[in-house]
Amino acid sequence: MLCIRLMNLLATRLVAGALVLFLSGHAAAADLPIPDFTQGGTVPAEAKTDWNLGASGARGWMYSARMSTSKARQVFIRSVEPGSPAQGILDVGDVVLGVDGKLFALDPRTEIGRALTLAESNAGRGNLRLIRWRAGKTEEVTIKLPVLGNYSNTAPYNCPKSKLIIEQGCEALARKMEDPKYTRTNPIVRSLNGLALLASGQDRYLPLIQREAQWAAGFESTVWKSWFYGYVMIYLSEYVIKTGDKSVLPGLERLALETARGQSIVGSWGHAFALSNGRLGGYGMMNQPGIILTIGLVLAREAGVGHVDLELAIDRSVLMLRFYVGKGSVPYGDHDPWIQNHDDNGKNSAAAVLFNLLGDAEAAEYFSRMSVACYGVERDTGHTGNFWNILWAMPAIALSGPHASGAWMQESGASYFDAARTWQRGFVHQGPPDLDRDSYYGSWDPTAGYLLAYAMPLKQIRLTGKGATRIPQLTAAQAGALIEDGRGWANDDRNSYYDAMTTEQLIEKLGSWSPVVRDRAAVAIGRRKANVVSQLIEMLKAKDLYTRYGACVALQYSRVDRTPAVQPLIDTMQADDLWLRILAIKALAKIGKPAKVAVPVMLEHLAHADPLKDPRGMEQRYICFALFQKGGLINASIDGIDQARLAQAIRVGLENEDGKARSAVAAIYSKLTLEQIRPLLPAIYKAVIEPSPSGIMFASGVRTEGLRILAQHHVAEGIDAGVYLLEFQNFWDSKDRTPLILKSIVSYGQDAARVIPDLERIAELYLQQDLKKREPARNHIDQMIQKAIEEIQASTQRSELIHILNDAGHIQKPGRVGDAPAYIDN
Secondary structure, eight states, X not given: OHHHHHHHHHHHHHHHHHHHHHHHHTOOTTOOOOOOXXXXXXXXXXXXXXXXXXXXXXXXXXXXXXXXXXTOOOEEEEEEOTTSTTBTTBOTTOEEEEETTEEOOSOHHHHHHHHHHHHHSTTTTTEEEEEEEETTEEEEEEEEOOOOOOOOTTTTTTOHHHHHHHXXXXXXXXXXXXXXXXXXXXXXXXXXXXXXXXXHTOGGGHHHHHHHHHXXXXXXXXXXXXXXXXXXXXXXXXXXXXXOOGGGHHHHHHHHHHHHHTSOTTSOOOSSOOOTTSOOOTTOOOHHHHHHHHXXXXXXXXXTOOOHHHHHHHHHHHHHHHTTTTTOBOOSSSSSOBOSSSOSTTHHHHHHHHHHHHTOHHHHHHHHHHHHTOOHHHHHOOTXXXXXXXXXXXXXXXXXXXXXXXXXXIIIIHHHHHHHBOTTXXXXXXXXXXXXXXXXXXXXXXXXXXXXXXXGGGOOSGGGTOSOOOSOOOOHHHHHHHHHHTOSOBTTBSSHHHHTSOHHHHHHHTTOSOHHHHHHHHHHHHHTTOOOHHHHHHHTTOSOHHHHHHHHHHHHHOOSOOGGGHHHHHHHTTOSOXXXXXXXXXXXXXXXXXXXXGHHHHHHHHHSOOTTTOTTOHHHHHHHHHHTSTTOTTTSOOTTOOHHHXXXXXXXXXXXXXXXXXXXXXXXXXXXXXXXXXXXXXXXXXXXXSOOSBOGGGOHHHHHHHHHHHHHTTBTHHHHHHHHHHHHOOSTTHHHHHHHHHHHHHTTGGGGGGXXXXXXXXXXXXXXXXXXXXXXXXXXXXXXXXXXXXHHHHOOOOOOOBOOBOTTSOBOOOOOBTBOOOOBOO
């Protein structure tokens, strides 16, 4: 009894102590106090997320801040399912203070997960031992769980527990699918459920599998096509390949060709398919559904769908995605490689599966290794949550072999999976820690995703390893090294692990295969202001490409004088490797004024792109950022810059397919004189009326700034271009963009009066918009337009307008508003 009282007191002090340390160290103003439930504390009213406590049947809430539960030391029980193992042992309002005789000291989610794994093992004998506080009394209680055995060192391979889990899980899943209400299930979840049963290899599920294939073959959607079609195609394709049943091929072909023809001209998809002009609407590219759609197309091709449009779509997507090999994680859209985590939203993991299907061993190996190094809190995060991160993890990790999957499971996967598994043998979605928001996909049943992980040893479908594995299989030591590469990052502490290393250790990590490790080491070197510039210069000459990458990254983040590195970086810009050249450019841009001597070389590289070696103009994209955007090497002044070279570079930059790069170029317009800008007016005009193929979220700058320049120089075509952009602008952020468009039109004064009827028509269109289906930012745009009309009517200003010529010698004359302005012969 004395021991229990001491433990209770210690628990209270630990909570209080953690709070003081947390608040005094690095707490944000939004962080809430950590409630002590043993002293009358309550769950915050805004708290929405709690967690499943494995097969116990209980759910509990624990404190979270900065997307982390590492500061929690208590679990408040919020529900106990009738008939579950926890019934009669835990009740709502109970507080769990620890497991296996020890108070929580690390993170209750992790510690409970490990305790569940231990309890289900042979040694645990089914005993989940908890320290329970109830109504002022603390005692140890035991919940009896089924004994499932131990995870092997190569789980799920050669692992009896994994085999038992998938068998029991598929039985539970099949019962759900037999429910008459099952047809209401989300199409993605429904497709995954079919895949799980298919991956089990059990003939007794064939009637359900066939029923689902018939549903999938007839599937249609007018919304979220990019999300739904990928998974439906994967299921149908795997079904055809597995069973040989070609009766569903017409439906698969329809889905595949609609998907291929809905791809943007740069090889991407968004929330929806591309518009008729080949560009994406909304806020543009989204790689998460894009990779899945590409997997669906590749599998559809294997299942028997053949068409030139399908081949073109696969090639475009692969060209775009393969750029990220060796550089970081696949980002959200057409952005820089993501280097904060080894995976994000499961994109790297899905990419590993994709490139393995394509036989691209180098790309598949890279993305699989990134997946192995992503676990724990890294795997727990992701844009909109961790649903995709968990779903795609094991199919990618297992490509590197049983030692890779075993190391990942031993590190964190086993405890995470066991915590998500329910007493009824299914799984629930365990979203990342988030105090005041419902978890994304919280209502989705993730059971199939977990079962696909356990199905890897069965190798029944392509998604679970059937067919050739292109990747060299890791040894136990190699797998362990990848796990080590994943250490040192948490939402609430991103620095201390690397800060504890010596400078020599950090320099060594700059040569890591992992771009995430290289970046973390470089940031840590910069944070301590270590003057290692001479060492970094020597590393630029290394034979190992990763070491050269790391040196460039470290020079970006260095906070000491980097002038001696300028010429070596300029020399590095001549390297054969595209990414090395880009990293050198980024480093020079960060050095700033001393690096302005690199401008002639950058302008030369920008003006003379090699479409064969760099088909998407990525080097030109980064040069645009380095030179033109705010803080760029010539943004403040173009004095001393060769004007002919600059003009040619601007023209090329305005042709780049990335809207952000184009907008960066537009930042230089205001530095140009009338004589300098006049020859560029056709290129500026074209960049206004022709939307960029990609980078839609960041493409407004080049269009609105272009309109301003056209108006400033009294270019007649600018009036119609403004009206056209007003009517057909992307609705995303349209409320912020519209005043800039209207300001340019109004600045023409009476010369803009001829388009007043068009402005009135567009105002009426906005007024009649169904706001429930449109971006709320469209509100009151009709009023903005009406005000602009009044200003034009009140104006007495007239100017001598000029016309511009395009490269083909055609004059752009005002055309019918509502169509894209077309070049008309003289």
